[in-house]
Amino acid sequence: DTAVSQTPKYLVTQMGNDKSIKCEQNLGHDTMYWYKQDSKKFLKIMFSYNNKELIINETVPNRFSPKSPDKAHLNLHINSLELGDSAVYFCASSQDWTRAAFFGQGTRLTVV
C-alpha cells in the first residue's frame, strides 16, 4: 500500500512541450506539497495546498501550475518546458501544515 504515489517515475521530453505529473495520497492528509530537487540536491518548495488554500512560492515560474481535483490528489502541470526544469520533483503530504511530510518516490524530469 503506497502512501504517496507519483507517476511517472521518469519523464524525458523536449523543450517547449507541456507535461503533467500526477500525485495521489491515501493517508487522508489535508496538506500536500510539491518540491523540486535540483542537481545540487536542494529541496525547494514549489507549492503547498492546505484546506483548499494554495500557497505558491513566489520564485516559481507561472509555467508551473498545481491542480487539485480533490483532497487526495495534487497534480503538477508544466507548460513550455525549459532545459532548466530538469530535476527530480517530489510530491509529499502531511496531516496538516505543522506535521511531518511523507514523500512520494519522485519523478525525474529530463528536458532535452
Add this chain to the structure above:
Amino acid sequence: QKEVEQNSGPLSVPEGAIASLNCTYSDRGSQSFFWYRQYSGKSPELIMSIYSNGDKEDGRFTAQLNKASQYVSLLIRDSQPSDSATYLCAVNIKDMRFGAGTRLTVKP
C-alpha cells in the same frame, strides 16, 4: 539569511562513533522541526519529529531542540555504514522548508 541552514559537510565518522548534525533556522515562530534521511536516488524519509525544547530519543537517534537559540540537532550513536546518507533538517514556517542537507559518511 536562509530560512534553514545546515553545514553541508561532508561529515565523515568511523563506524561506532557518534555523528552530530546541526541546523539553525531564522523564523522564531517555527513550531515543528524534523530530520529526514535521503539515500542517493531515493526520496526523503522521516527520522525524527520534535516540537518542544529538549531532547527526544528514538533508538540510536536523538534530536535536540533549543528554540531560544533557534537551533536543532541530530545525534546518531553507534554510527553504522548504513547510516551513510544525506540528512535534511526541515522546519515548518507556513509550510515545510528544508536545509541544504549534510552528507554523512560512516567508514567501516
